[in-house]
Amino acid sequence: MKAVVITTPGGPEVLQLQEVEDTQINEDEVLIKVEATALNRADTFQRQGKYPPPKGASPYPGLECSGTIVAVGKNVSRWKIGDQVCALLSGGGYAEKVAVPAGQVLPVPQGVSLKDAAALPEVACTVWSTVFMMSRLSAGETFMVHGGSSGIGTFAIQIAKHQGVKVFVTAGSAHTSHPASSVFYEVMLC
Ligand SMILES: NC(=O)c1ccc[n+]([C@@H]2O[C@H](COP(=O)([O-])OP(=O)(O)OC[C@H]3O[C@@H](n4cnc5c(N)ncnc54)[C@H](OP(=O)(O)O)[C@@H]3O)[C@@H](O)[C@H]2O)c1
Known part of the structure; x- marks a missing residue:
């Protein structure tokens, strides 16, 4: 598959589209064919080498995405192949496919395009959960x-x-x- 690779810490010019190994899923994950991803401040920090991905996470940037499920781990019952979803990622959204734990996957809300849904999991969920759900x-x-x-x-x-x-x-x-x-x-x- 193709992915955007941080070739060395630096500015936007260090990002390169490269052919990389296909992503594999474990039994609690789904594989999403990425339709769109988003740009958050944390992505720019990661590109500069100031925000390394957590251990075991994808080395590619991208903390949220939308797309279509193309494979499902054997412990996953909530999602099926063909579902259109968005997801919160620990990395890897800047790639053609990304593996994500099933619990971090969300349905695309009615009336929101698949492309626009890529920007919901990080910002919208952070604001909604902290400001409106917790602080009411x-x-x-x-x-x-x-x-x-x-x-x-x-x-x-x-x-x-x-x-x-x-x-x-x-x-x-x-x-x-x-x-x-x-x-x-x-x-x-x-
Ligand atoms: N993005 C996410 O999904 C996400 C999720 C969870 C938590 N957070 C947290 O939310 C915060 C914002 O993240 P972001 O991604 O939304 O950042 P962002 O889009 O990169 O924007 C950061 C903004 O902070 C403003 N700023 C800097 N210094 C300031 C100051 N002294 N007074 C007032 N404004 C100042 C700058 O605004 P000016 O244009 O006015 O300089 C800048 O545009 C960060 O603390 C981040 O860790 C973000």
């Missing part, structure tokens, strides 16, 4: 998002505004992404 942010409350321009921040703002929450954010500056100190805004538009 509710309509009429006020919510402060530090780093409002981040992937996490922009998603949190949109969902919170949609839920009728008043949102404030901090950002590095009005224009740059290299802050010396934070500035503070109220988000008026969704």
Whole structure:
């Protein structure tokens, strides 16, 4: 299969599409033929050599993906070949196929394209589980998002505004992404 390989720690130029060995699944995993993957801050840290993948994880970047299940481990009953899914990965999303434990696989929500679903498992699940499930942010409350321009921040703002929450954010500056100190805004538009 083909995968995006970090040839040496560095900038985007160190990423190369290469032919690599096919991924094998164990009995608790499914094999996903990747439709789309996403770019998170952690991927850029991994590319720079500052965020090594956990032991046993794929050496290729990519912490989430969407795609179609093409093989199922013998202990897996929830998923079947042909299911369209998205998944949280410990790595390996930047490849044609990725092996993932069945418990990290999610259905694609109705109304969301398979491609768009690749961006849900990391950011959407992090924001939803921490802000809305654990902290129970509710309509009429006020919510402060530090780093409002981040992937996490922009998603949190949109969902919170949609839920009728008043949102404030901090950002590095009005224009740059290299802050010396934070500035503070109220988000008026969704
Ligand atoms: N992405 C995920 O899926 C995920 C999952 C779990 C946890 N997290 C955590 O969530 C945080 C954000 O991650 P991300 O991937 O969304 O990051 P990101 O998209 O790379 O954005 C990081 C942002 O932080 C802002 N920032 C830096 N210094 C700041 C300061 N002094 N004041 C205010 N804003 C500042 C920068 O905004 P400016 O443009 O204003 O400079 C930058 O855009 C990280 O702590 C990450 O570990 C992320």
